[in-house]
Amino acid sequence: MDGLQSNRPIDNRPLIRQAENGIPMINGSPTRTPPLTIITSHVNADFDAMASMLAAQKLYPEARVVFPGSQEKNLRNFFIQSMVYLFNIVELNRIDFAAVSRLVLVDTRRRNRIGDLARVLDNPDLEIHIYDHHPKNDDDIPAHKEFHMLTGATVTILSEILQKKMIPVSPEEATIMCLGIYEDTGSFSFPSTTENDFKAAAFFLSKGANLNVISSMITREFNPEQIGLLNDMIQTARHITVNGVDIVLTSVVTDNYFPDFSFLVQKMAKMENIDAIFALGLMENKVYVVARSRTDDVDVGDILDHLGGGGHPAAAAATIKGKTIAQAEQMLLEALHGKINPRRLARHLMSAPAIMAGPETTCGEARTLLNRYNINALLVGERAPGNDGFSGYITRQVIEKALFHDLDGISIGEYMSTEISHVKPDADIVEIQDKIIGNKQRILPVTEHGKVLGVITRTDLLNTLVQKSRLSSHEISAMNDHFSSKRLRMVLNFMRERLTDPIMQVLIQLGEVADHLNFNAFVVGGFVRDMFLYRDNEDIDVVVEGNGITFAKTFSRKYGTRTHTHQKFGTAVIIFPDGFKIDVASARMEYYQFPASLPVVEMSSIKMDMFRRDFTINTLAVQLNPNKFGRLIDFFSGQKDIKDKVLRVLHNLSFVEDPTRVFRALRFEQRFGFTIGKLTSSLIDNAVKMEFFKRLSGKRVYTELVLILKEENPAPTIMRLLEYDLLRVIHPRMKIEKDLKRLLDSAKKVVDWHDLLFIDETYERWTVYFMVLFRHCDLKTTHEICSHLTVAPRHAKMFTETRIGVGKQLMSLERRKRITHAEIFNLLKGFKTEVILYMMASTQSESAKKRISLYHTQLRNVTITITGKDLLAMGLKPGPLFSRTLQAVLDAKLNGQIKTREDEFTFIGKQLKDTDAKRPAGNRKPPGPGNGR
Secondary structure, three states: OOOOOOOOOOOOOOOOEEOOOOOEEEOOEEOOOOOEEEEEOOOOOOHHHHHHHHHHHHHOOOOEEOOOOOOOHHHHHHHHHHHHHHOOEOOHHHOOHHHEEEEEEEOOOOHHHOHHHHHHHHOOOOEEEEEEOOOOOOOOOOOOEEEEOOOOOHHHHHHHHHHHOOOOOOHHHHHHHHHHHHHHOOOOOOOOOOHHHHHHHHHHHHOOOOHHHHHHHHOOOOOHHHHHHHHHHHHHOEEEEEOOEEEEEEEEEEOOOOOOHHHHHHHHHHHOOOOEEEEEEEEOOEEEEEEEEOOOOOOHHHHHHOOOOEEEOOEEEEEEEOOOHHHHHHHHHHHHHHHOOOOOEHHHHOEOOOOEEOOOOEHHHHHHHHHHHOOOEEEEEEEEOOEEEEEEEEEHHHHHHHHHOOOOOOEHHHOOEOOOOOEOOOOEHHHHHHHHHHOOOOEEEEEEOOEEEEEEEHHHHHHHHOOHHHOOHHHHHHHHHHHHHHHEEEOHHHHHHHOOHHHHHHHHHHHHHHHHOOOEEEEEOHHHHHHHOOOOOOOEEEEEEOOHHHHHHHHHHHHOOEEEEEOOOOEEEEEOOOOOEEEEEEOEEEEOOOOOOOOEEEEOOHHHHHHOOOEHHHOOEEEOOHHHOOEEEOOOOHHHHHHHOEEOEOOOOHHHHOOHHHHHHHHHHHHHOOEEOHHHHHHHHHHHHOOHHHHOOHHHHHHHHHHHHOOOOOHHHHHHHHHOOOHHHOOOOOOOOOOHHHHHHHHHHHHHHHHHOOOOOOOOHHHHHHHHHOOOOOHHHHHHHHHHOOOOHHHHHHHHHHHHHHHHHHHHHHHOOOOOHHHHHHHHOOOOHHHHHHHHHHOOOHHHHHHHHHHHHOHHHOOOOOOHHHHHHOOOOOOHHHHHHHHHHHHHHHOOOOOOHHHHHHHHHHHHHHHHHOOOHHHOOOOOOOOOO
């Protein structure tokens, strides 16, 4: 744009001039005063102000643009010299204020921010239109029409109006408007940036905005003068503490107005990593104040409003006339102390001394402590002279669950939460809130030099946050945003991207049925989890806040599906004509009557239903009702754990209530490539040590074991079971050899090899791993294992007699140096695919593997065409000779001696001839009528 020339010069003639007799004159001719619309912004207009004036001009094409005061040097260079033709500019001193009938204000609505144009506000019948993104104040200029939104830039608001009115925007205009957004959002890095700012920038880019020009204006190189002034600002900077908040003040004096002052303040804040900075510059006869903030504790727009300036919480400016720089600084300090609330620090919120218990304290004793001190969480640690170290905490909820399961005498160290954060005494409310709420931590130790000074509970934090009179609007907003963003957000577009059209249609139909019944319906669990993991999963589980069976039956009546119900658990299965199934459950909570028992079910809400689940990653729910379709509900930070690839239980007694969750934890860990959380891992160790698995029925253990063996690669999960000493849960005398990992890896290679053959047959690959897992167990132990696990008879026979029996065949295949194809066939015939693959996996002999592979891929499919009827036709009588003859033909064909049907007859004829030749002459018989032809 530097090369663009103005094609419309500024009109320097008087816009309206009064004749001596009071009759209005235009260029010397008397006329009536026409209505006049003026567009203006604040003094020291920045890029956003300029962009907004240009956008407003497109809405009011008859209006004139007026600058209320001096504008920045870079704006003069850019706009006035290159882009002035885009503006209907008139100079301030050529305006007849009395003739202004409509005032359009952009990027401001403060009387003290529009300079001499404030006189226009006294005009009778003046119509005022305001477009602004700054927070509202009580003394704002009242407007007849107001367009206000808390966006990063004012031009963002105007862009939406331009789009709705379909007003054309040229590439040059789009560049100016987009520049305003980039500057006022810090290139989209300021906290005040909104989604609408991105959309507006995208719109201007679609209209041809030139990013090269924008970049050159935003990221300017330092010149010597700027470097010198920046150095002065850094040298004079000093830190002050206002109500616990660190503020940087700096001041400079220059003989002339320095147009790049705000640019240098922004650069200094970034270079020095400053949270809040106020820079004062005495230039000519005015003091200019520029402020930047990136902390909620300091709203610079509100503070400089007290000095007659304005802006938004992250950036603001003010101009002070008739004051020295010392006087201006004193005014600023008064504003700072009046506007910055005392910071709430950990030392102010904590309760002291901390109530602590040693890890050896029993659950029964812990309940007594909780009741004695009327607290709901107990810090666990060892008190020692000069050291109050802590190792975790335990809540009343966990203690009560433990006592319910008769664990009164168990130490709290077994069930305490060990993933615990702590803070220093000077930690602020933001850090405290993040650690308590973000980490779902009931109690937060305050420590210094290894000593626990006190604790902050969730109740302490809540009591502080609800005191709204002590909270800034930005803290309240941030708190609300934190809760809403953690628990609710829309994922509809993500669902459209990840799910197929048929699945989306089914989910929509489910939501419509729920609405018809006045129920809330949610798709939950693994389906939602796998959607965020980018894994395919069409196993849909739906939970309804209402009667799940009624919901399923209503759906089936409407869409022609079948329903299978389970009244005891309030569940149903919707079965589509093509066999596709959807599981439906009533929102429920479960409690366990004793460890390892099946759950007792009660009706509840969706949150309680999620709380009964095993891991946080399985607690995500997406609402299906039409008006809230695609709303993600995340009560337990499941999405964060998915992102962090961490597997966590929902509460510390999860494995006590249902030990089978341990098997699922290890299975999910390996399937998804996750890490089991530190606390969850220690709870697994505790469940093993307390032998809760003994209370599990063999059938439940078997179910979980089969699910593990059905994984794509079960070997890593099996080895993790071994690390936690969980294989003995299957059988206490189960023999585990050092070569288990090698055997499992070998089984994986074998089944993968088989699957790549594309053999059109079904087999149960998990059984191969099962037999490998028990390879070193004798027949008696294996029978006991199958009996304990209640293995189905057909599988039990394969795992016991058949598996043990193939040892002889395998030994022959391994030891014999020479062996015919027929011998291989006869050794292996009759065995199921699973047994054949087990033999391949369990041998280390490459020759044996090749022989088994040969049988499986070629020999087992070899057959002969000749039959018993053919033998009868050849004159043979039924009997042992029949089977010996047919076997001889098959062996010959396996060994490659014969190939065709004619070869088979020839072979039999020769066999009969040789046999007949050995008989006495009187007993010889002529060949039968078939004679092999």
